[in-house]
Structure formats: C-alpha cells, structure tokens
Amino acid sequence: MQTLNLVNTDHVEFNAFTLFDTQDHQENNRKLALAEQLQTSLELNSILNIFAMEAARFVEFTGLYFKSDAISGEMRGSKLARKERLFELKINNRYIGTLSYAINKPMSLATFNKLKKLHKLLVHPLNNAMLYQQALSLAMQDGLTGLGNRRQYDQQLKRAMHHANRQGSKVGLIVCDLNKFKAVNDSFGHHIGDQVLINFANALSECVRDSESLFRFGGDEFAIIVEDACEQTLTIIESRIHHAVSCDTLLNNYKVSASLGSTLMTRIDNEDTLFERADSHLYQQKLKQPCRLSVI
Template sequence: MRQEQAKLAVIDDSPTLGPIQRLELLAALQTTLALDNLLELFRRQIRPWIPHEGLCYRNEEAGIAIELGRKGPHRCAYRLTLEGKDLGELSLLRRRRFCEPELASFESLLCCLIYPLRNALLYRQALQSTYTDPLTGLYNRAAWQQACVREWKLARRQGTPLAILVLDLDYFKRINDTYGHAAGDQVLIRVAGCLRKTVRASDMIFRYGGEEFVILLSNTCLDGAELLAQRLRLAINAIDCADIAPDLKITASIGVAALALLQEETPEELLRRADEALYQAKRGGRNRVVVALGDKSQGTDRRGAPDTT
C-alpha cells in the first residue's frame, strides 16, 4: 500500500473549500458525539471534494481502530493534533493516486474535523469511565445492564445461544478481615487479570459488585459455558498470592446458566437462575461449578472439587 503524504492536520485553510461549504460541514459534524457516527458522517460529507473508497482511523493511546468502506492501494494519511494533544491518525484509501489539489482540500476539510473529533474522544472517555470499574478496569454493573439486554435481544432475534457465569470469590470477607482491605483489593485485581487471560476475546467480564463477577458469553451453549467455568475455577485456584500473604489461597464458586429461548426467558430470570446455581455451589462446599438446568429452578453440581481450606 502506498502512502502519499503524512503531516499534521491543523494548517491554514485551503482556498479549494469555500466558507459556505465549510460552515455546512462544521454544522453537520456537530450533530453527533459517537465516534463511529462522526467518522462515517465526515466520510460522506467530504466525498464531493475527495472521492475515495475507504477511511481508516487509528488511535493507539485510546485503543481505537476503525475502518469504514473498502481498502485501496493508495493512501493519504494525516496525524491529527490539537494543542499538542495527539488525536490519532486518519487515512483515506482508494484505487488511484491522490493529486496535490485533493490533498490540499483534504487538509482544509480535516480542520473542520479536529474539534468534533476531540469532543467525540472526550465523550468516549467519559462513557468508559461511566461503565468501567476503577479498581479492576473491568466493565461495571451499569455496563452489564446494557450489554445483557443487547445480547439477549440479539440471541432471541437470531435464535443463537447465550450463557452467563456468576462467579463469587470464596471467603473474601475473611481475606479482608485477616490481611486488610489493601490485600483484598490486590486479590480482586489479580482475579480480574486472570479472568481476562482465560476467557475468549468475545466474552464480556463485569465486576457486578464486591467480590462478585458476571461473564456474558454470546453464542455459547450450556456445555461450552460449563467448560469455561471450570477453566476459570482452576485458573483462580492457581493464582500466586505469596507476595500479598504467604498462606493466602483464592478459590471461587461459579453458577452457570444458558438462556431458555423456548420459554421466552427474560434477562432478569437468566441472571436469577445463574445466581441460584452460584449459591448452590456455596452451600455445596465452595470452590465448585454448579449448572442451572432449563426449568428455571433446578441446578446440578456436575464437576468441581469442594473447598477444603
């Protein structure tokens, strides 16, 4: 892929873009704070001046990579900055070379994007703060409520399986009381890291509250969810906490439930069944996995060793 040019986006206005067109573009870009929508809107609006097949935006610091349209062998890329702050890199792609007048027009058009892009990035950061647990970096309970409904609707519409795991650390209050809350926080951080390493990229992990976590498994049947729960249980057992306290061991109890599509189960009922399975695991000796069966009430402890500590 050939790159025609790379430079900072904030430069003087180009005479190829008139003041009326510039105001119209600015007004259009101020109608959304959603980053994906903003870039798609910008792409549509600039086509009269710069025909192109695709647009790519990358911001490594924020972990963002967005690709719209199709790729092409020719590319013009610009690093965007505002008041010394890196806003990422934006590229246009197409099958033929970009000429100098088009590059000049693109530079002027990018001037209209700078402030809306900065606002969209700040909005995205604020949303992430709203839906992220500050201690573990996992999604929080508010994020769970939105994601669960979204995935439930998708599963019902497409007839695909959906499962959840409810995981609770065993004797966590005893850890706090014995070793202190700072040690308890370190345990939660390590468990969160363990969960991230063990689940699939498509799985979503939430800190539901205290020492309780929920994992949302899209397109996953009950057997697959149970296998993952067992892997998680064993991975948590293997966490090394010797630097926190020499004799500290961590175990977890896990309840598993899969959406009962034929019974038109609600997200609340699905969570309730998984939660009931979790408490069966607690009553059964802890450090085990219990699977909720499909009648919304029964649960079966199919595997897992009891906690002997």
C-alpha cells in the same frame, strides 16, 4: 494495496480567520455549514460520513478511515483501493490520529492542500468524539479490576439475549464470588483484599475466550456472559476457573476459593430470571462449602 505515506505535520490551531480566509462568500458558507454539521454528532463514524460528503467535492475516494491509539472508525461503505493517502491530524501540535483516503488515482498537491484546510474543521469534532468514547468506556468499567461493571453487564446481557433469540442460539451465564473473602478483608485490610480481587479477575480472564465477557458487580461478585453456549461450554469454563484459582499463589496463601453458579437461557427467560437462576445455583454451591474458618 500500495501505501503512500504523505503526512500533514503542520501545527494545527483552531482559528476562524484562517478557516474562512477566502473572499468567496459561497465557499465560506459551505465551510460554516460543514462546521455546524460536524458538531451535531459525537459518534465517530457519523462524523466521518458528514465530512466525506464535503471532501468528495475535491477528491475521488472509495474509503475514508480514522485511526488513533484509542479509537478507530470509517466512512459508511468504505472499500480499499490501490493506494492510500495519509494525513496526520493534530490539535495544537498534539497528535490525535491518522486520517486516510483510499484512492485509485493520484492526488494532486492542490487537492492535498485543500484537504488539509478542510481537516481544520474536522479535528475538533473528532477529538470531541474520542473524549466522549473514553468517558463512556470509563463509565462502563470497574475501576479496580478493569472489567466491565454492572451497567455494562445489563446492556450486554440484553443485547446478547436478543441476538440469541433471533439466531436460535443460547446465552450462558456464570456468576462467581469468593469464599473467605470477608475474612481476608477483616484480618488483613482492604489493600490485601483489593489484590485478591485483582488476582481473581486475572484468573477469570485467563479462562475465557475473546467472545466471552467478564464483569465485576462490586465486592467479590463477578459474572461471565457466554454467547452461543451449551452445557459443555459452561462446564469447561467452570473447570478452568477452579484450576486457575487453585494455581494462584496469592489466593492460595489466603485460602481463598471460588463458588460458581451457571445456567443456560430458555425461551421464556428475561435478563432478571436468567440471573436469578444462576444466582440460585451459586447459593446452592456456597451451602456445600465447609464452615468458614478465620484466616491465619
């Protein structure tokens, strides 16, 4: 696909007088209706779908895409074309992302300028959607380790189990906690304890694939959701975790190891029973640990 890098670099400021500067009352009413519709959603793809209906009055395109550093989306049914026309979107001279049209025919300068004016109605709804998604991400993230938190775990486990039941596959769950972590916190303070947790989270991250999800519930409690799993998969991941922990210098210095409990879902499981069984296996593993000694 050939790309034409023609960008809009104008200083974009929201000004109602410039948005509705035409004497055509019907056109002004259309713009007002579009502005209202764009404010009805904080979902990026929905905003692009709404905007695409108006943009289609001025140009034929097979796809409409928005991309920023933090988020990307596209119009429903988007398809690539022979060329791409790019617009750089800004708010008060602050770059927010790139809007691109997939086109098969050249875009005239007049059309290009009409779309630039329409984009003034689009930039703030797009920015609101980006801020909303960022807030959602923070609400689902553990502040210390960057892993998913308990809220995200609950949502993802429910979705994964529902998908597995439809596909005839299984979800595996591994729960983890650290041995001697309380002794480290009590003896060396929370600063060292936090670093131990970060190192353990990093060790876990090295042991899973992109399709497997990591979470921290709080304290030293962690969980891994493994989709399309089998007993062998869980055994391999557990082996990797024990190896990664044993190779971590900081965890070794403070004599911290990990206990793991794992299980596979059954057809009668719900989210609670699956977790309870994995947690029970974790407890059995902790009972096998030698008596805890004070950290030296």
